[in-house]
Amino acid sequence: MDYAQALEKLSAAGQEHAMRYYEELDDEQKALLLAQIEATDFTVLSSLQQGKRENERGDIKPLAAMQLTQIEEKEEDFRALGLDAIKKGKVGAVLLAGGMGTRLGSDEPKGVYNIGLTKEVFIFQRLIENLMDVVKEADAWVPLYVMTSDKNHEATVRFLKEHDYFGYNSAYVTFFMQEMAPACDHQGKVYLEEKWKISTSPNGNGGWYSSMYQWGAARKAMEDGVEWLNVFAVDNVLQRIADPCFVGAVLSGNYASGAKVVRKCAPDEKIGVICLEDGRPSIVEYYELTDELMNAKDENGDPAYYFGVILNYLFRIDDLEKIRERKLPLHIVEKKIPYLNEAGERVKPQAPNGYKFEQLVLDMIHELDGCLPFEVVREKEFAPIKNATGIDSVESARELCKKNGISL
């Protein structure tokens, strides 16, 4: 893309200011900026300019989960079915690791964070050790796809190589990168992070399959005979991955997808709740949950929206392929975005100064025809690390690891 084409693209989106330092740049910087303008989808910004700040939700109703007692009754059959699929190489695992450890006070990829007390225990290591349990049980490697981002790709690949993938067979590890979306001020104008670089951030965890496809990793998975993908977050160190029982339950019910859920520990716990939206499975994220939904009760007096997702989903690739071209809703999130001011100086804002645009994995569930909410024991499977201390922190996760006999 040359200067004139870039300017035309920017003008059409009302973003000409992104080239205001162009004349000051050297040739390499000019080329970088032009390439970024070519690659960036500015149409996401129009949702803000049209004044659409929030997702409009449909008619929300409760959705029953398959509960622990029901699972226990069929556990043996589910496990056998799941293990068979894993042995045949039909189940892959997708680690969503595009994020940084910023909230933990680290400048490194989140998975590189060491939660050990007496020895090094990195988040990535914990997750790989969990997956190894299944590899041993099935006596088969589970293909592992690791999603990184522009912010952490090299550091992640280097770290895992240096640690010899914590014993995982590297022939079964594939990396792909998450796409980025521009970040803008409250008026919808993109920020610059350098004179030659527009501020961008990872486009949310809903972009994982299209990124996996664009990088050729999805095609490779299909060619290798993978039929199901277990997507999971980097931050839950008790995460059971490619869990044979969960896989078997989803397969036996012939669902397009499954979601591991836990009973919420408080009405305002920060997890998304599984529900029906206009008759289809869906998830309302915690920051979009209204007081009415939060406090609704069922006929037994229990919370009507009791089950929250732990960001561990199983998807059938055939069904993902059907929805790959569909546009997922955009969630507009207010954030602190470092930027260059009028004088060209770098500013690290203390308060939110603009928006990032994200697609969310939970919206993929709504696009699919079916989803099995599958209850798990939270003390055994849910130890998310979001903060350094307090709720959902390194500290609380360590406690839970200890209770599960994991030495740190």
Ligand SMILES: CC(=O)N[C@H]1[C@@H](OP(=O)(O)O)O[C@H](CO)[C@@H](O)[C@@H]1O
């Ligand atoms: C978009 C998305 O997937 N959000 C997830 C994710 O939220 P965070 O904002 O990253 O804490 O993790 C939660 C579980 O820890 C899950 O309940 C929620 O739905």
